[in-house]
Amino acid sequence: MSQLRSRFFAIVCCTAFIVSCASQQYSQMPSANTGKRIKSLVIHFTAINYEKSVTALVKEGGLSSHYLVPESHDDTYGNDKIEAIQLVEESERAWHAGESYWQSRTHLNDSSIGIEIVNVPQCQWDEALSPLHTEYGDNRLCIFPDYDPAQIEAVISLAQDILKRNPDIEPTAVVGHADIAFNRKNDPGPRFPWFQLYQAGVGAWYENDTLASYWQMFNDARPNVGLIQAALRAYGYGITETGTLDLPTINAISAFQSHFLPYHLTGQPDNKTAGALFALLKKYFPQKANKLIKRYQNENAARSEAAAITPVHGQVDDIYPQQERSSRQDVNDKARFKSYSGRGEMTIVASEDADATIAINGETLNIASPLMAGKPYHYSLKRRTHDGVNTLAVASVTPSSANVHITIPYPTLVDDTAAWKKRFTAVDNLIKQDINNGFPGAVLLVVKNGAVVKHTAYGYARRYDTDGTPLASSEPMTLETGFDLASNTKMFATTLTLMHLSGQGKVDINQPVYHYLPEYRGSGRESRTVRDLLTHQSGYAPEVQFFTPNNSDGEAFFSQDKALTAQLLLNRVPFVVGNGVNASYSDTNFMLLGLLIERITGMTLDQYCERVLYTPLGLSHTLFNPLRKGLSAYEFAATELRGNTRDDSMSFPNIRTHTLRAEVHDEKAFYAMGGVSGHAGLFSTAKDMGVMIQMLLNGGGYGNVKLFSEDIVNTFTKPAANHPGFGLGWRRPADGANRWHFGPYASASAYGHTGWTGTVTVIDPELDMGIVLLTNARHSPIVKDSNGNPRFTGTDFETAKYGSVIAKIYETLLNAR
Structure with a gap:
């Protein structure tokens, strides 16, 4: 054993000698291709006192910083003199930045020095405005205290020393935590004296004259959101150019304003913010500034050209x-x-x-x-x-x-109901019999050869009390009653808009979705096209129940805030099957298409539809969120009796319990998208719907208004190659496979859609006819089925099943020829 131990030590010694000799034999050949590791200096506030800061940064795992700077009058500090305390060697990483981005660098723990400053803001959230605890927004109130002057002097002295030791830190790379992680941080807050640091040679600032010059320029012609996003990116912020004022953009602008315009913290891409941003670029990145200003000039010229285009009047x-x-x-x-x-x-x-x-x-x-x-x-x-x-x-x-x-002009509808009054007896009898047996109500409109040949109201706009008992005085349905169109929104808002944009050359349905929504990437999203979403072949599940934390996708997908829902749709919602494997109807597809429209147009979906499509057609009762736009609840048919509770079978935060009326029923649209979504949210009357149907039968126009060409109509309504039950958005008869919707007589050219609340449309160009049946089938008592699930009794009636009503209308029209 003694000999073995001696031999082991000998081997160890020889090995040590060899290694030692080898280390001394390396030849030196310094390369010119090198640089300093440290590129950024990041300023934080701790949001807690000195004692708790030490515990968090030194004693507990997970967080650290290179330096900690206390403040005066902190009882837990116990020292009259303010001095910077080093926690981590500058040559080593400190875990202060987290997920971060600045000037093309990510994971800034690897390339930055962090300074934590003891400063304790007081923040609170109003969950009644929004349940989200975001860093910025109307639902958050933060009181930021002034920084201790002695503390700031210590920070300035420390920063000056750091810059001497790390010459690769440029002025624009002295940043706040909010700058590098604006979606989750707001430190060091708007009270931090960045300008004072700049005056001491630490960090960047703009020239006031340059700011004023750009501000004046932008007052004459305001830059668009996309240009401001590009400018933020050029300066260093990790923002994606989307062309719309989404939540990340608001957060990035808020962080920028907190740094460079602390007296103007709005979160909005206004001209003062744009002026400061371009003044910084002009000073520190002049080539980038010149390139972006050239783009600004080109975009202004393009807008002027577009404004000069004479609209087409008529066919x-x-x-x-x-x-x-x-x-x-x-x-x-x-x-x-x-x-x-x-x-x-x-x-x-x-x-x-x-x-x-x-x-x-x-x-x-x-x-x-x-x-x-x-x-x-x-x-x-x-x-x-x-x-x-x-x-x-x-x-x-x-x-x-x-x-x-x-x-x-294109043909407009005329009233020929008197001549057809006695011909629709069979369909009248069917619907009236259902009304007599408890069905709530309906409005039916039929268009044939450019004339309204049937327009009748049946039953009641509101028939039942919240407990399911008939009202003592039910409210009759009228020809002017408005309805929640539910998924007919997909056609008469989202798809019509895409047809309009396609005709203008602003959208190409064969482009990948990320072409219009750049952040739509990862997990196979790059392969999905606009066409895939329209034809329901993208591979999404039927829905994600964002409105409840108990959704099947997990609490991380709970959202009652449109901005957060948008981010989840763009980055997180998983696919359940591969792209193009089958056609599986999904609300998610059209929620994304609604976002895509907003990105392309720079307007919300309701703004674009109502201003660009409906108003020119004279449709005053086709709109989203009618109660917010001056209309009364009594102008609309009621839907579910007790909000979204399914007679107390469902519960989630902020659930409605009153009888729904003029509020979109769909939970995703109402709670997660603010009432405006690509899949649901549109309200209309049968009369307005008739105008839109005649517009489509005309080949894209009505009267003196041309929305798109006949070729666009044909492109969007023809059946998908592999799944004939779908067109581009539109549903098709599919050789009788969808006769539950279209009835047994629809021609091969027919198209239309249905809506969960009880709405159905059929458009048949071969017969030059269209059908609108609007019902409030869900305004009915709820019973439990054999599996204990809630069922609306209104859906048991033939009127709510569509096909029989559609069949009788076809029979009337075909037998009259």
């Missing part, structure tokens, strides 16, 4: 002779338009006194000769038109220097 809105001419003689100066027998009109305006030969359906019109320059001439076409496609031909315009501007 024909052309100047003849046409400027772009074909070598095929007989295809020039001609157009097709849709009309109906005995209807239609045309307006002609000549550029100078001129004569013109114009024919409709081969018959020359008797028009003024000459046409006086600039004078609008209105002509009725009712003696020339027929149902369907009509032709316009301009044979000649003289003199040759002249031209004529011809407009022909």
Whole structure:
């Protein structure tokens, strides 16, 4: 044993000698390709007193910092002199930054020095405004105390020494914790004297004259959110350019203002903030500033160009002779338009006194000769038109220097209900029988050949009390009653908007979603296209119940705040099957499409739909959140009797318990998206819906309004290649597979949708007809099924099952031919 131990020590000694010799034999060849590890200096406040700071940073695991600076009058400090205390060697990592980003660097623990300053703000949250404990927002109140002057002098002295030892720390890399982690931190707060540090040679600041110059420029033409996001990124912030004022952007702007505009802490991308940001870029990153200003100028020019584009009025809105001419003689100066027998009109305006030969359906019109320059001439076409496609031909315009501007509006609906009054007996009897047996109510509207041939209200807008008993005085349904469209929102808000944007070239359905939502990445999101979302082939589960912490995806997916819901949709919601494996109907697809629309347009979904689509069509009762926009609850049909409780079968924070009326029923739309979502939230009347259906039957326009082309309508409504039950958003008959919705007679060109509250639409271009059935089937007592699950009794009736009503309407129309 003694010999073995001696041999072991000998081996150890020899090995040690060899290693020692080897270490002394390394040759030195210094490389020029090197740099200092430390690139940033990060300032924090501890938010707790000195004693607790020591415990957190020194004695307990998880947190640390390179330096700790106490403050005067802290009873737990016990020292009259303020001095910086080193906790970690500068050459070593300290765990102070956490998940972070600055100037293209992540995980800043590896490349920064951290200074923790004892400073204790008092913050509280109002959970009635929002249950989220965010760093910024109206639901948080923080009282930030002034910093101790002696403490700041110690910080300045320490920072000056650190900069001497670490020359790679640029002025713009002296930052606050909020700058590098704005989504979860707000330290060192708006009271920290950044300008005082700058005056002592620590950190960055802008020139006031430069700020004023940019502020004045931006007052003349405000920069868009995307440009401000790009500028924040150029300066160093880890923000993704999305083009919309999302929660991360508000947080980043708040952090920037706290640092550089502490007297102007709004969280908004206003001109003062943009001025300070560009003044900093001009001083420290002039090339980046010049590039972004060039972009700013180009975007202003593009906006001016877009504003100068003349909108199209009607289905024909052309100047003849046409400027772009074909070598095929007989295809020039001609157009097709849709009309109906005995209807239609045309307006002609000549550029100078001129004569013109114009024919409709081969018959020359008797028009003024000459046409006086600039004078609008209105002509009725009712003696020339027929149902369907009509032709316009301009044979000649003289003199040759002249031209004529011809407009022909799209067909608008006329009332022909009197002529059809006795023909819908079978469908009337079916719905009335259901009403007599307890069904709440409905409004039915049928469009045929450009006319409303059926428009009838049945039953009650509100029939039941909250306990399920009939009201002593029920409120009758009227033709003007508004309804919660539920998933018909997907079609008549989200899909119509995408059709409009597609026609303008602002969205390409074959592009990946991340092309429009750059943060939509990871876990296979990069492969999903806009088309995949529209056709429900993206692989999402039917829904994520964001509104309750008890959702099947876990409490991390609980959100009753739109901004947080948006982030979860963009980054967190998992796929349950692969992309394109099957078509599985999912609200998640259209919630994402709603966000995509908001990103592209820079407007909320309701703003865009109501201003750009509905108002031009004259639809005053098609809108989101009607109670917030001046309408009364009594103008709308009631839905669930006791909020979202399913007769006390459900419970979650802030659940509604009153009878719902003019409030979107869908929980995800109401709680998680503020009432405006791509999948639900739209309210409308049957009359307004009829206008939108006729617009689609017209090929994209109504009256003098053109929303998109007939090609766009055809593209969006044709069946998906692998799943014929879906178009782009729209549902299809699928050769009878969906006869529960479309009935047994729908043509192969039919399309439409349903809504959970009891709404259904069918549009059949082959028969030039459309059906709107709006019911409040969910406004009914709840019973338990055989499995103990709640069931609305209103859904037991044939009227609520759609197919029978649709079948009887088709039979009436087809048998009348």
